[in-house]
Amino acid sequence: MLPLQGIRVLDFGWVMAAPITAHLMADMGAEVIKVESRTHLDAARRGRPLVSGETSDGDLGNEPDLVPLFHSLNRGKLSITVDLTHPRAWEAIRPLVAKTDVIVHNLTPRASRNLGLTYERLAALREDIIVVSLTAAGQYGPLSDISGYAPSVSSLAGLEGLVGYDGEDPIGMLGLNFSDPNAGMLGYLAAVAALWHRKRTGQGQHVDLSQMEGVAQYLGEPFMEYSMNGSVPSPKGPYHPRMSPYGNFPTSEPDRWVAIAIDDDLDWQAFGKVIGESWVEDERFASREGRMAHRGELNQFVAAWTGPRTVDEIVLPLQHANVAAMPVMSIEDQFADPQHQAREVYVNVEHPKVGSEPIHGLAWKMSDTPGQVDRPAPLLGEHNRYVLEDLLGFTTHQVQDFQDAGVLE
Known part of the structure; x- marks a missing residue:
């Protein structure tokens, strides 16, 4: 039995940060249902398709089941397609929330209010629910509603300004998207801690995770340099403050x-x-x-x-x-490296439209409950019938009515 078996998670995440939190929970046994939309397609479903099709098709969202980034970030999940902006959307979402343990999203506070995904509303449907929100700057403060991507957040945290060569303008590390996977891992840790708290007390809670603060915690030495010496850290190039060569x-x-x-x-x-x-x-x-x-x-x-x-x-x-x-090591080196192979840094997962594809494995190996990466990312809307009929008890006629009305896409 896996550690999170019996836990249900709703993933309202977008692109990377929240989906990483959710897929880690799936890896450890949770049932994770990704709530997505054809009208407002997750950007991770856009891009260069893995097989067949033209790049332009992927950019336009015409190949939503063939994008490798989505496969990596959403392995092991189920998918339902609900237009959350539809007036009747909550007829389908409300009973699902009531059967859910954890909700994860990386929407701005404004967007979560507009879509009805505030902690107060969700807790009214299930008192002990846990909501993990991974926003750029947190739920309060003057910057709480800012929008941005991972490089924007690490710039705000001060990281990008430290990357570059001595005496030159900062060049940053814009291609690494560091804050997204970092926030995803922190979100997973916080979600598990909140579940442990609920097991002991019966109480749910809202986990307010600021991606900016998640990055800033890595800048201890520069912060200390400024606070203790009054000097403003600047890029130093490929040099270490203590090590040489x-x-x-x-x-x-x-x-x-x-x-x-x-x-x-x-x-x-x-x-x-x-x-x-x-x-x-x-x-x-x-x-x-x-x-x-x-x-x-x-x-x-x-x-x-x-x-x-x-x-x-x-x-x-x-x-x-x-x-x-x-x-x-290059990526090519990693696939051939005996250490990477022995530790299953990448595992092959069978996808219904792609075939066997390598997906990154779990970074930790637990002796008794090791987790698993053995299910592919879902096809768009693949589990609409299972979730609405089998899990929530809607009739086939009711589900078809949702479909005809545009609630299900």
């Missing part, structure tokens, strides 16, 4: 690199024994302070040593000496 270094293999990080003098001594070059005896590099003061020249020496060697010729002896050296 530190960075990615070339190898003899085309477009393959190794990451090396030396922290203290013991690391440096172990590194030097493997290197065996005369420059490791240079007195300028004997202390952390000296290595930091001459880090540019030191990195050049390291690059000259790594350049003629293969990844394995660099990484294996350094790791044997307990030096932090790792290959810089």
Whole structure:
């Protein structure tokens, strides 16, 4: 039996943050029902289709069941299509909420009010319900109703302004969408904590998660630097405040690199024994302070040593000496890597329209209740009949009436 078996979750999420919270709950055994719409199609269902079709078809939403991003973010879920803006939508949603343990969404407070998804209204339908809202800046404050994407949120949190090269304008990390998966993981943690609280007390609650605050918690050192020293942190390029050498270094293999990080003098001594070059005896590099003061020249020496060697010729002896050296892996490398395979970083799931496709697995391995990634993402509206007829008890005639009226899409 999986840890969350018997728990039902309604996912009103959009794109990434809330859907990640919900799919993690599905991985751990919860029944997760994604409430979506053909009229207002989840952006994760748009984009380049995995098989067949043109890119333009995907962008227009004509291939909603073939987009790999959606498959990854929504594996293990059920799908119903309800137009929440329809005057009769709550005839279908109301009884479903009453049978639900957790509701997850990443709508702005304004949007959740407009759609009737406020905690107060939902708790009136089920007193012990748990609502997890993952908004950009939280439910209150002057910025509570701002809209944005993940890079917007990490910019607001201060992260983007720290990424770049020393003395130059910030370049940010806009392609990584860091705040979305981070918020999704935090949302899962908070949802499980709220379920534990409900088990002990019988009380539900509203989990108000600010994605901005979720990112800001990683900026402890810059915050301390400003609060204690009065200096405003700025981009420093590929340098670490304590470690040297530190960075990615070339190898003899085309477009393959190794990451090396030396922290203290013991690391440096172990590194030097493997290197065996005369420059490791240079007195300028004997202390952390000296290595930091001459880090540019030191990195050049390291690059000259790594350049003629293969990844394995660099990484294996350094790791044997307990030096932090790792290959810089591409996505292609990950699929072939024995460690990734052994840990099932990616698992193959059979999708009805795509066939077997790799989906990222669970990052944790629990000894007794390990979770599972064994069901594909749902087709759009695939489970309308199951949810409305089998779960809620509507008749076939009533479901058809919903369909004819445009409540179901």
